[in-house]
Amino acid sequence: MHKFKKILSLLSRRERLKVYLLFLAMLSTALVDMLSIASVMPFMAVVTNPHVIETNQYLQMIYQRFEFTSANQFLIFIGIAVLILIVSSNLLRLVSMWFNTRFIHYCKANLSRKMLQFYMMQPYQFFLTRNTSNMGKNVLEEVSRVIYSVLQPILAIVARGTITVLIFAMLVAVDPVLALMVVLILGGSYAMIFISVRRGLDTLGKRRAQANRGRFQTASEALCGIKDLKIMGREKIFLDKFASYNRELAHTESRLAVITQAPKFALEAIGFGGIVLIVVYFLFSASQTSEIIPLLALYAFAGYRLMPALQTLFTNVTTMRFNSAALDALLEDMQEKTGALDSPLLGQVERLPIIKEIVLEKVTYSYPQAADPVLHELGLRIEANTTVGFVGATGSGKTTTVDVILGLLAPQSGQLRVDGVLLDEDLMIRWQRNIGYVPQFIYLTDDTVARNIAFGVGESDLDLEAVERAARIANLHDFVTKELPHGYQTQVGERGVRLSGGQRQRIGIARALYHDPQVLILDEATSALDNVTEEQVMKDIQSLARKKTILMIAHRLSTVRDCDTIFMLDKGRLVASGSYDDLIESNEHFRQIARRVDFDGNGKGEAREKRKTGDIEATANFPRVPGEGRGFSSEPLS
DSSP states (O other): OHHHHHHHTTSOHHHHHHHHHHHHHHHHHHHHHHHHHHTHHHHHHHHHOTTHHHHOHHHHHHHHHTTOOSHHHHHHHHHHHHHHHHHHHHHHHHHHHHHHHHHHHHHHHHHHHHHHHHHHTSOHHHHTTSOHHHHHHIIIIIHHHHIIIIIHHHHHHHHHHHHHHHHHHHHHHHOHHHHHHHIIIIIHHHHHHHHHHHHHHHHHHHHHHHHHHHHHHHHHHHHHTHHHHHHHTOHHHHHHHHHHHHHHHHHHHHHHHHHHHHHHHHHHHHHHHHHHHHHHHHHHHOSOHHHHHHHHHHHHHHHHHHHHHHHHHHHHHHHHHHTHHHHHHHHHHHTTOOSGGGSOOOOSOOOOOOSSEEEEEEEEEOOTTOSSOSEEEEEEEEETTOEEEEEOSTTSSHHHHHHHHHTSSOOSEEEEEETTEEOOHHHHHHHHTTEEEEOSSOOOOSSBHHHHHTTTOOGGGOOHHHHHHHHHHTTOHHHHHHHSTTGGGOBOOGGGTTSOHHHHHHHHHHHHHHTOOSEEEEESTTTTSOHHHHHHHHHHHHTTBTTBEEEEEOSSGGGTTTOSEEEEEETTEEEEEEOHHHHHHHOHHHHHHHHHSOOOSSSHHHHHHHHHHOOTTTTOSSOOOTTOOOOSOSSOOO
16 A cells, blocks of 8 residues: 555556546456356356256246246356356456556656656756666666556556455355355465565565666666777676676566466465365265355356466565565655646746846855865856856866856855846746857767757757858858758767767857857857867857857866956855956966966967976866866966
């Protein structure tokens, strides 16, 4: 019952109603099934002793009501009635099975979608402590296991349990002593076996869940890191690891198969012995063969239905117990529910315009499970239609600051305001619709260039003119039209494997510009571009200055030199701000960095400096913070 309540919590209100309707259908089927079994006894009684029509008041009443003229006519009538009941019972079982199967498969499809929707509607912080392969496993496999190996067994238990109880009730009405013997022998045997294995089933189920999680994670890591694996020759390590999880999974599932089927063989012997005992019992309790045969026929037919029902009950109870870990895995994630399942999916949302400014007021943020905050009472102001840059060493808080502005991270204290308005949940969604974001690592789907630029837009809503406009700004249009075989309809491959890093980066920039947002945020967005392409892209982006609010995280000082304001961060605090020239004059540390990087106007001097000293960003003496991009300095900012 506890597991039934758990699984009902995963279903919609309509699906829960269907479950109860299925229960009613199963009850009706069980009643007709019992009647079909009970009808065998009077039929066999008339076959063995036609005179029973005269001695049995019920048979005599039916005989007289329909005005039969001979026992043979009556026997044919009863035979047809029995046949109709048996056929009706089987038809009802077939219809019930059809509804049951249809419900189960649709329920699986709906729950799988609901689970994916649940994950997609969670705040960004939710994903910082989750493994994506485990979430994929929950959506694609564990949902199926919960439906087919927990919910379906529950329905089968109700169906078979109802039939079993009604058959036992009928046997009790015929002969209480014998019915009690059957209950003790058959029911007791299954109960004892289940009690002896139930704790082992829980352990096996948890081991299966852990092995399956390991399989998915290992396969995901191996396939995502295939380039590194091949270069380093580490394929065997991952294959061995995957094989180990596979063996554990095979071991647990084979154990379950043996446990569920083993009682059947023992009970077949017990059942045969039971028939012998019943015959002996009848020989001593009944005086005539004509009385024994109808009862034997009843018990034989009852056993024909009862034995499979008991075996099915046992199989489903053990299967449900074994797979309950999958149900617990889904519920464990969904305990952190944020209203996502009850919220409508977001479609077209009116943008929140920016007219004056973006303000962060004393923002403090700590990543989950982190000891110290990554932002400490950070305050800054960004005027609308200006270009600002964020600079600082690795771990200084640049990317975290941008993630707060993006609305991906909610600060533990402090506020984000746009034009003086505090952004609540609804306004934050509208705010995000007015932002174009270019991360350092661009995610591309295995689709066309056009559909990757218009990411997430339906086929009928795709605006090719907007695609081309965005591609031109990103300095991508000539490459697409002149070098790709099918232009904007060229498939880029999974994660854009058929493109260079710079080409993927330019698609990411075009994607951010496709919706023509008022705010453009570039998180080291030109890091994969060569100097010439970067210079051209930066010129195109600078052409948007005074038309859009542009925020850039610097990987080279040259990319932020023309910014209206540069914010210098150190350990989550704003230590200096101003234009490039202002910081050169007022901040000694910034001045030292600028001297060390010998700018020549196009980034070549900086490239030469890196060749001499190594990547000064990568050697910064700062711990890496989750979500942070690269810094630009080899020394802590003062």
